[in-house]
Amino acid sequence: MANQARDEESQKGRPSTLPLSTASSQETASVENVSVTSSMEDAFEPKWPRSWRAYACWLGCFFLMFNSWGLVNAYGTFSSYYVGNSLRDVDQLELNLIGSTQSFLVLLFSAPVGKLLDAGHFRYVVATGTFLVPFGLFMLSVAHPTGDAPASFGSIWATQGLVVGLGMACFFVSSSQIAATWFRRSKSLAVGVVACGASIAGVVYPAMIRFLIRKLGFNNAVRGVAGLAGVTCIYALLFATPNPAHVHPKSQSYRKLSTWIDKEALNNKAFCWFTAAVAFLFLGFYPVFFNLEEWAAVSGLGTRGGSQTPVRPSAPTTAPMQTYFMLMIMNGASTIGRLAFAFFGDYTGALNMHIATQIISSLLIYLLWTLAGSTAAAIAFCVFFGMFSGSVIGLPPASMANILNCTYTDPSTAHFAHSKLGQWTGMMYSAAAIPALIGPLIAGHLVTEYSTYITVQLWSATSLILSALCMIVTRWYLPTVEGTHISTHLYRFFGKHDRADDAEKRRPSRATVDSKRPLSRSTTRVNSKAPSRQMSEVKIETAPEAAVLAPQRDI
Template identity: 65%
Template sequence: MSSQPFEKESRKGSAGTLPLSETTTETGSMRTLSTPISLEADDEPDWPQSWRAYACLLGCFFLMFNSWGLVNAYGTWSSYYVGNSLRGVDQLELNLIGSTQSFLVLLFSNPVGRLLDAGYSRVVIGCGTLLVPFGLFILSVVHPSNVGAIASFGPIWATQGLVVGLGMGTFFVSSSQVATTWFPKRRGLAVGYVACGASVAGVVYPTMLRYLIDSLGFNDAVRCVAGLTSITCIYSFIFCTPDPAHDHHEPKRWRALRTWFDTEAFHNKAWCWFTAAVAFMFFGFYPIFFNLEEWASVRGFGTRKTSGGDASNGPLQTFWLLAIMNGASTVGRMLLAHFSDKVGALNMHIVSQFVSSLLTLILWTLAGSETDAIAFCVVFGVFSGMVIGLPPASVGNILNCTYTTADTRHLAKKKLGHWTGMMYTFAAIPALTGPVISGHLITKYNTYITVQMWSGTNLMLSFACMLVARWYLPCANGQSAPSEIARVFGKHEAPVTEKGKGNEIDTGSPEALSQAPTRVPSITPSRQASMDRPDSPERMV
């Protein structure tokens, strides 16, 4: 008798009986699946506690400041060239300098992103820190110092377009990819703040350049700009380092195709259509920035300094229009930083792209006064900030909808830099040819309605491609876009109700759960099969 209680006590909590073994096994499996995810979500603070995170964020802001910021400011350089040292050069060639910069920034997005994933951020950023200031200093040497002298196009393109563009190509992807390693729970906000660097530079550089040209001359003004880029680039080189806890994965073979191009992306219809949308966007986006000042000068909405140094009595210098547009762009980038995670990055991108295309086709073409020109710069600037800043977040949106299971969810974070880099690399050729084509249209037809139609049409085509990409993604409730549209318009209501009843039968009782595979074969297996299909909106691979 004395042994029986002892036996009961010794068996208590053991796996000796069936109920206890079932409980233990279930708890262990649940712990295995849920603990890493829940702990990762709970242990990470909303905001980093280290000062290095915020020093890195400012450094990444400067990286964007010295990459797309210089591209956004090129319209002021072009306006000076066409009225002074390159006044006999075709508009096509003038646009080629700025388009070469944007081409190189996008072309190197994929290899730079891959090198950052492998842990070479210091080398990548160091190359840009040398090239960008060096190219600007050399530009001040090759440009003639005499006011009114004609410069040679080749050296200016080689220094400002090629050398500076190569340096800027190392900064663009680095800015967002390094910053997000410190802000795992505030990725959208961090990228939005970093993106503001481009629009702030679009205000600082044109204003700085114009006033310094008036007081010091072009060459010394360029040296001052190069000095500012040197200081900000050195700061970025020192403080732009990834979070030490961030995992780097160096490829087994650098020469393998999959090292540089994730072929899985090409089977994802949403990503392919969105890449086409970004390509059309770059066809039409930067021709607006590159030709805005010349359009305002020709239409009489602003004045610019000529080689003689005299300006008309116009109330506004044209560089202020570009500064206003870039300043308004800062507002758009801040809006995307705060709201893209709430309304969906791709949804926000589609709306802003549509509005931008309408503004270009209607408001810009119908602008008949200086007030209209300023209104266009302000409103288009707000939406253009979202248009140019949202592609990385939209790719992240596509990845999150693609990898939805517990086993594959980590791939959405791992592939973000790679898929974003590939997307930008495919947009490099449109970024190079778009401004050149628009410049040729201006020269051939001698009117700026050509560039307005060119830019507006391409932005509208980009909007259409984004809609198709959205079609292949699920809605917030998990339903596919076609199913949700059918539900909104009152179609297929019976199948949805049946499905709900089927789910009730599946989970209503232990008996139903135990017999689910045999009692409801038309629901559970078919749903699983649909999730495994490559074309399924819920899981696109």
């Protein structure tokens, strides 16, 4: 107490310094360690990590995405084989149920998986998926009959939809969250490269399946896919580990609802609107991938094996191009879009880039897919939609990080922008689980009911445009890079400077909203000429242990 009194006396009359906190040394150290360490890391950390472990982890996270959404993207090839062979008498709605079950489970378990990752249980999560995904695919090869005998829909759904889907759920959030701990200054690009695993798998798996089916039959083809998935999963299990400097806050009790659901997120309008945007996104996104091959077949724009289609072809299917090539082209173009738009997202803001690509994707469905009457037009749609849709489906984690960076700007709470990323991202995806399940089912029912794929096209386009509108509302509630809000800029643009100033004054201070102990909103503190001996000692001794990864603010 005597030392603190002398420090306070030495600080009196110095306008360039902040008043010393009266909190206990332990509380002060915990706040100061976060703000000081984050500032030092931002100043001295290189743009790209210098450790080989970061890039080995990056590849491992790529494989995690490769075996999660990558298998979902490749399901269209499975569906095309089923409808023409072993499940040729099954309704299109039921066929879509297998793929939508996978996406439903991946999203449903995103919140608990994200929380487990935040708590440091990444090894158990990845190990579970490493077992379930290859095991489920191998059991599919066992349950599926050989030759042209009809298959049991229930067994295929249980193995490919349920077991594989549960394994994929362990990989999805893990891929982006683990990679983000290593790449603080290039988060959007790093997550974008990881997201390319889904689109590249959408090229590799369909080609592999079709080739092996012709050479070895469907059952052996699935065993080959299971082998590739097993090898890449084992690599990810060994190398996909978070940065050791990343802090994993331990939960008090996993039985409490507050452990799994962050009430601050539910009270955040930007989070709620963006979650609604992602829900509409999954309502209409995967019906495009699940029904693309069958649309091309019944429209006479491509050929595929099998004898029946759920809709009578409008023209003889004598086109020389195989339908699964269209799915490969779309996924290949998606890789370019994920990389390019993720790169620019680091400069324009991930959410801003997300809004633009979402609007363009919906317009491509409205204008290009519905009017495609030739193979060339169909390929053009696959290329352009693939590019922009790759950004649409790959940017939600980066956009959520963007929202967190603009929410926790006070030095005392800035570390939450990263420590809550897994939980908020998981909550967002879990809320989209039901739309991801019913979206393809509704699209399949529309095809069966009206015998035309224009219903799927309009359904997907409308869902994506509604998602874009929700993203625009999200952007309305977030500040710009200068710290002001869009309403203020609009008032000033129309010459209403008085109303702009009043709008900013009515907004509560971020320090008041986000912190119980308000601190300076400056990113760095003014150096004191007489620093506390106690605080100087704490900074030196505890900074390495309290290293927290606070991502850049990019809106």
